[in-house]
Amino acid sequence: MMDCVVKKEAVSPLQTQNNIFPDGSKISRLQRNERFGHQSGVLWLTGLSGSGKSTIATGVEKLLFKYGYLVSILDGDTVRSGLNSDLDFSVEGRQENLRRVAEVASLFASSGHIVLSTLISPQQQTRDFVKQVVSHNFHTIYIKADIEDCIDRDPKGLYKKAMAGGIEHFTGIGQSYEPPPNPDLLIDTSKHDTETCQMMLKDYIIEHFFLK
Amino acid sequence: MMDCVVKKEAVSPLQTQNNIFPDGSKISRLQRNERFGHQSGVLWLTGLSGSGKSTIATGVEKLLFKYGYLVSILDGDTVRSGLNSDLDFSVEGRQENLRRVAEVASLFASSGHIVLSTLISPQQQTRDFVKQVVSHNFHTIYIKADIEDCIDRDPKGLYKKAMAGGIEHFTGIGQSYEPPPNPDLLIDTSKHDTETCQMMLKDYIIEHFFLK
Numbered sequence: 001m002m003d004c005v006v007k008k009e010a011v012s013p014l015q016t017q018n019n020i021f022p023d024g025s026k027i028s029r030l031q032r033n034e035r036f037g038h039q040s041g042v043l044w045l046t047g048l049s050g051s052g053k054s055t056i057a058t059g060v061e062k063l064l065f066k067y068g069y070l071v072s073i074l075d076g077d078t079v080r081s082g083l084n085s086d087l088d089f090s091v092e093g094r095q096e097n098l099r100r101v102a103e104v105a106s107l108f109a110s111s112g113h114i115v116l117s118t119l120i121s122p123q124q125q126t127r128d129f130v131k132q133v134v135s136h137n138f139h140t141i142y143i144k145a146d147i148e149d150c151i152d153r154d155p156k157g158l159y160k161k162a163m164a165g166g167i168e169h170f171t172g173i174g175q176s177y178e179p180p181p182n183p184d185l186l187i188d189t190s191k192h193d194t195e196t197c198q199m200m201l202k203d204y205i206i207e208h209f210f211l212k
Numbered sequence: 213m214m215d216c217v218v219k220k221e222a223v224s225p226l227q228t229q230n231n232i233f234p235d236g237s238k239i240s241r242l243q244r245n246e247r248f249g250h251q252s253g254v255l256w257l258t259g260l261s262g263s264g265k266s267t268i269a270t271g272v273e274k275l276l277f278k279y280g281y282l283v284s285i286l287d288g289d290t291v292r293s294g295l296n297s298d299l300d301f302s303v304e305g306r307q308e309n310l311r312r313v314a315e316v317a318s319l320f321a322s323s324g325h326i327v328l329s330t331l332i333s334p335q336q337q338t339r340d341f342v343k344q345v346v347s348h349n350f351h352t353i354y355i356k357a358d359i360e361d362c363i364d365r366d367p368k369g370l371y372k373k374a375m376a377g378g379i380e381h382f383t384g385i386g387q388s389y390e391p392p393p394n395p396d397l398l399i400d401t402s403k404h405d406t407e408t409c410q411m412m413l414k415d416y417i418i419e420h421f422f423l424k
Contacts, residue, residue: 024286086308
């Protein structure tokens with residue numbers, strides 16, 4: 001018969017109350033980091049639609065993967081198609097969308113990943129909140145672009161639709177975007193070409209995530 | 213100025229309707245699998261509380277990690293403490309809990325992980341549902357144990373509490389557990405010791421996840 005190795009640990013009041021006993025991975029974050037030769041954490045790319053978040057993230061992901069890094073992208077729309085498909089675009093729906101993405105990003109970081117999350121996340125208050133949720137090794141990356149350039153690029157045709165009145169509260173048109181006052185890194189895609197922008201983020205990651 | 217490399221791809225009716233354009237990782241699952249030398253996927257460990265799901269999963273995780281596998285555990289209670297901390301234990305809350313874990317397991321599998329999920333998941337209907345959510349390379353692993361053994365082990369003190377009337381609908385006491393009729397693997401922890409049980413799962417994974 002199986003000898004049950006789960007130890008009867010001291011039970012906290014919270015556990016007693018909720019009957020919840022987290023009992024997950026026994027491989028530590030440090031062990032995973034040592035395996036891949038880099039720290040894990042979350043780079044939260046924020047900026048207007050069309051600012052270049054996904055373009056920068058996918059380019060950097062490709063480079064880092066080539067170097068052997070464990071790297072992943074959490075794209076707002078991809079998560080909206082699965083995990084968060086039950087949420088609408090109300091204030092509460094958007095808040096909950098960001099909370100869940102932050103929680104998932106945190107799970108990925110605990111599993112050794114460098115996570116590149118690409119969500120507009122227009123409000124400072126919400127970005128402060130997701131930083132708290134992730135808690136460990138969180139970096140705010142501001143992908144800056146002039147609104148005129150975003151409208152001109154309009155890769156998803158959303159500005160055109162929003163300006164015709166087809167999307168309520170679209171960031172940059174019906175709703176304002178609050179630039180982060182103190183981002184860990186600012187990349188201005190109205191000033192630099194794609195390759196330069198990708199190199200800026202890649203260099204930042206290598207500098208800050210390298211395992212000493 | 214940044215040259216926007218996001219291609220204006222054909223827009224589907226669903227995208228047009230929801231303004232959602234999934235635009236995530238450009239590293240394919242196959243590329244990730246080739247990097248780690250194994251397929252990725254989800255092993256859904258189901259069984260009574262105290263059946264040994266976590267004990268087996270943590271032991272196998274340790275072994276596979278040692279072999280260089282990319283492996284993670286998604287523990288029901290860990291996810292309840294973070295991502296799913298907003299959910300209660302009602303029928304709807306439990307259903308949504310499992311849906312989200314399945315979606316997260318799917319994200320991890322897409323990122324190259326072998327995911328060991330450890331949740332009681334007592335109903336066949338729900339397990340069919342999570343299999344659909346994960347869709348690709350999903351394996352049902354039934355961790356079987358006599359209820360008397362589970363009550364005897366009671367690693368979290370929950371049977372004692374449930375039998376005293378302190379937990380409503382506790383699986384095995386107030387609510388029945390439906391054994392999966394056709395699991396991909398059955399491990400009987402009332403018949404075998406811990407090491408044997410762990411070896412059974414480890415051997416199954418090596419046989420089914422090895423990259424030919």
